[in-house]
Amino acid sequence: MDMFIAALHMVIEPSTLLTLVASSLFGFAVGCLPGLTATMAVALLVPMTFFMSPIAAITSIVAASAMAIFAGDIPGALLRMPGTPASAAYVEDSHILTKRGDAGLVITSNAAFSAIGGIFGTLVLIVAAPALADFALDFSAYEFFWLGVLGLSCAVFVAGDDLVKGMTSLMFGLLIATVGMDYTTGHPRFTFGIVNLLEGVSFIPGLIGMFALPEILRSLLTPGHVATVAKIQTRGAWRKTWEAGKRYWGQMVGGSVLGTIIGALPGGGADTAAWISYAMAKKTSKEPEKFGKGHIEGIVAGSAANNAALSGAWIPAIVFAIPGDTITAIGIGVLYLKGVNPGPTVFINNGELFYAVFIVFILANLLMFPLGSLAMRIAQVVLRIPRDLILPALLVLSVTGGYAIDNDFFGIWILLGLGAMAYLMEENGFPIAPMVLGIVLGEIVEQNFMQALISSNGNLLGLFSRPIAGVLGAATIIIWTVPLLRWIWSRFVAAPGVPASGHRGHE
Amino acid sequence: MRLIDTLMSSRPLRLGAVVAALFAPLAAPAVAADYPSRPITVFVPYPAGGGTDIVARTLTGLLEKELGVPINVVNKAGGGGIPGQTAVANAKPDGYTLGVIASDISLYKPQGLAELTFADMTPIGQTNELVGGVTVIEGSPYKTMQELVAAIKAKPGELKATGAAPGSNWNIGFAGMMLGLGLDPATVIWVPTQGGTAGHLDVAAGNSTFATASLAEGRALIESNKIKPLAVMSKQRLDSFPDVPTLKETTGIDWTFALWHGMVGPKGLPDDIVAKLAPAVKKVAESEEFRKPLRERGFTPVYRDPAQFREFMAQDLSEMQRVFDQLAKLKQN
Numbered sequence: 001m002d003m004f005i006a007a008l009h010m011v012i013e014p015s016t017l018l019t020l021v022a023s024s025l026f027g028f029a030v031g032c033l034p035g036l037t038a039t040m041a042v043a044l045l046v047p048m049t050f051f052m053s054p055i056a057a058i059t060s061i062v063a064a065s066a067m068a069i070f071a072g073d074i075p076g077a078l079l080r081m082p083g084t085p086a087s088a089a090y091v092e093d094s095h096i097l098t099k100r101g102d103a104g105l106v107i108t109s110n111a112a113f114s115a116i117g118g119i120f121g122t123l124v125l126i127v128a129a130p131a132l133a134d135f136a137l138d139f140s141a142y143e144f145f146w147l148g149v150l151g152l153s154c155a156v157f158v159a160g161d162d163l164v165k166g167m168t169s170l171m172f173g174l175l176i177a178t179v180g181m182d183y184t185t186g187h188p189r190f191t192f193g194i195v196n197l198l199e200g201v202s203f204i205p206g207l208i209g210m211f212a213l214p215e216i217l218r219s220l221l222t223p224g225h226v227a228t229v230a231k232i233q234t235r236g237a238w239r240k241t242w243e244a245g246k247r248y249w250g251q252m253v254g255g256s257v258l259g260t261i262i263g264a265l266p267g268g269g270a271d272t273a274a275w276i277s278y279a280m281a282k283k284t285s286k287e288p289e290k291f292g293k294g295h296i297e298g299i300v301a302g303s304a305a306n307n308a309a310l311s312g313a314w315i316p317a318i319v320f321a322i323p324g325d326t327i328t329a330i331g332i333g334v335l336y337l338k339g340v341n342p343g344p345t346v347f348i349n350n351g352e353l354f355y356a357v358f359i360v361f362i363l364a365n366l367l368m369f370p371l372g373s374l375a376m377r378i379a380q381v382v383l384r385i386p387r388d389l390i391l392p393a394l395l396v397l398s399v400t401g402g403y404a405i406d407n408d409f410f411g412i413w414i415l416l417g418l419g420a421m422a423y424l425m426e427e428n429g430f431p432i433a434p435m436v437l438g439i440v441l442g443e444i445v446e447q448n449f450m451q452a453l454i455s456s457n458g459n460l461l462g463l464f465s466r467p468i469a470g471v472l473g474a475a476t477i478i479i480w481t482v483p484l485l486r487w488i489w490s491r492f493v494a495a496p497g498v499p500a501s502g503h504r505g506h507e
Numbered sequence: 508m509r510l511i512d513t514l515m516s517s518r519p520l521r522l523g524a525v526v527a528a529l530f531a532p533l534a535a536p537a538v539a540a541d542y543p544s545r546p547i548t549v550f551v552p553y554p555a556g557g558g559t560d561i562v563a564r565t566l567t568g569l570l571e572k573e574l575g576v577p578i579n580v581v582n583k584a585g586g587g588g589i590p591g592q593t594a595v596a597n598a599k600p601d602g603y604t605l606g607v608i609a610s611d612i613s614l615y616k617p618q619g620l621a622e623l624t625f626a627d628m629t630p631i632g633q634t635n636e637l638v639g640g641v642t643v644i645e646g647s648p649y650k651t652m653q654e655l656v657a658a659i660k661a662k663p664g665e666l667k668a669t670g671a672a673p674g675s676n677w678n679i680g681f682a683g684m685m686l687g688l689g690l691d692p693a694t695v696i697w698v699p700t701q702g703g704t705a706g707h708l709d710v711a712a713g714n715s716t717f718a719t720a721s722l723a724e725g726r727a728l729i730e731s732n733k734i735k736p737l738a739v740m741s742k743q744r745l746d747s748f749p750d751v752p753t754l755k756e757t758t759g760i761d762w763t764f765a766l767w768h769g770m771v772g773p774k775g776l777p778d779d780i781v782a783k784l785a786p787a788v789k790k791v792a793e794s795e796e797f798r799k800p801l802r803e804r805g806f807t808p809v810y811r812d813p814a815q816f817r818e819f820m821a822q823d824l825s826e827m828q829r830v831f832d833q834l835a836k837l838k839q840n
Contacts, residue, residue: 039554039555040555043554043555043560046561046564047564047568050565050568050800137708137711137712137733138712139712140708140709140712140713140714141698141709141714181587183672183699184673184699185673185674186618186673186674186675188620195586195587195589195593195620196585196586196590197586198585198586198587198589198620199585199586199587202585266705266708320727320728320731320733321704321726321727321728322704322708322727322728323704326554333561333803333804336803336804336805337800337803337804339803341726341727342727343727343730343731406554406583406584406585406590407581407582407583407584408584408585408590410590447701450699451698451699451700451709454696454697454698454699455667455696455698455714455715457696
């Protein structure tokens, strides 16, 4: 208790509180701008942390990253342009809800469930960090391979109505993920001699292109069609969010738990967490048919998951200095810089400081509520502007974002190329969500598969040789084969004489 | 784009810099005598938050005070660092576009990825190194480097090493070490990992036998007794790990390997501009304000002046070329 009071004293220091608010606003602004990621927000803060007290330095990193991940949802909802990759999973639902006039609900839900996910992750961090970090340490390429495969299975849930088109889209994504230096041989693959492709197709410009460009093109190609701007209802927004929380509390908890676990595994990140939680929410939902068409349930799960992942990533970071994502990688550097060496003894040696850090985590997440209200005001302004005026600005913002991530014009070509491809796909009924999922997970699956195979001298059974990997592998195979077996059963065994007309309808 | 660059730098609110940058193109061409008279752009060929970026931001933050003009750090990332380093090489040699580059530049030509080498740059000053090491899991049967080497010789094709993707940094450190020992690197299975920390983690998870990444990247794992350091690939022992012997001490071979960073300008940067920049970089690179945060990150501060830096980069490139040539020869046989 003494430690807690000492920690509280460190936090209510005016300079700490000021840092908290200032970095939150900074993270909020960065997150709102497409192309600028939470990682970039944190990286830009690093030189300033040199001049801060240890607690203020860590505060700035925690607050800016949490706020950037939440704020990334806002342009997704308003402009169908995810501000950070972590918001991509549910951007479709957010944007459709906004078009229906429910921007208030979307933004307050993003704020509220982000905060809840973040706080949940923090509580796990406080209570179970050492145990969970030890667990995460047992994960190697074998386990990550199966996790990636499980993640890819989620494509079925985001594939839309036509499974074949959905799978085609996933294959496009996986194909795009193969571009770049081959991980096992160091040989350039599908780069056509272009050095800009050595590290693969740059993801952020691609993401902006795939979501924002089709929207812009569609509006351009249907002139005269003035979209009636739906009035944004702000008054009832928080109440509606409360109701959504009550109704979908299971998804909220599920998203928080999944997010924390995925975040704690080195290599998993906020974007993967959001995708998997969204798919899980759809799988467990009573009304899965509404997903992707403007349904709040997936947003509840996804918003909670990406912020929970952010907190979860600090578990291996603090206990073993192993970064779960790029944000904690920078955070670890700042910890060392401030003379706080991460390690299992950190809770003993720097107990006060870490309790203070945890208080900051919680305060930063609570700040999302007022900033959510601020976001709603911004939304009101943005949505009041006629669509014809927004579109050119949106195009400029997209192109700037595509350029900004690497400060390279090549990003703009990627944006335009993938954007045009996404437009053609959507016009022909191919969903783009599976393609994005393929790009996100393709690399994870391939690299870990090759790493595992090389480690086991090419023995495929090696993929089941470790206990956790064995369980994950068996689970994956069961998930894949059960629907197949069920289909065979219903077609050939259960009703031999009856023609299976119901199935033919799908083909 | 200048405005964006300024906004993206570490001090988004410095209005003066924005205004100065906006009007800069209107100013008369810079004369070396009053250099520097306007903001300088420093390219970092890697993403924000990485090792090179941290070095660059720490360096430029202090260099601003020495030179008296704002310095904007621009991360021109992707493409294995090639587009960013090419941008530095092709910039106008007026001293207003510089770069902080990394040792990867010595790998492009030997691998046939790009023609770009140190010769396309004007060296200004080297700032630091990150020395490679060898780690095994705690409780490993190999307690010393000699025992590990004996096992590699005794059981060809059975042990596994890790720490980087093939053909990149710590993999070259490994290959050079094996060649130095008179062994074929192919007798150890190289497990690719994404970066040094992931390599140490693979060792800690009980998969690979040893990792050849820097000890700094595995510091917390070493301190929490998950992995054990056997050697460092430097000439002298490191201050941060005084108990860990060098490769020379334990195995008698001369191979050393470190990643490095330094500041350069485009090819053909006038001597009088270098003469102004080099002392400023030297002063910062040797200051405790610069060295302390770098040491905390695990880097070893090493300063080399322009002439020494050029010689060092030339030597580094020929060493890398030698390693790749030897590897190619082994593959043919």
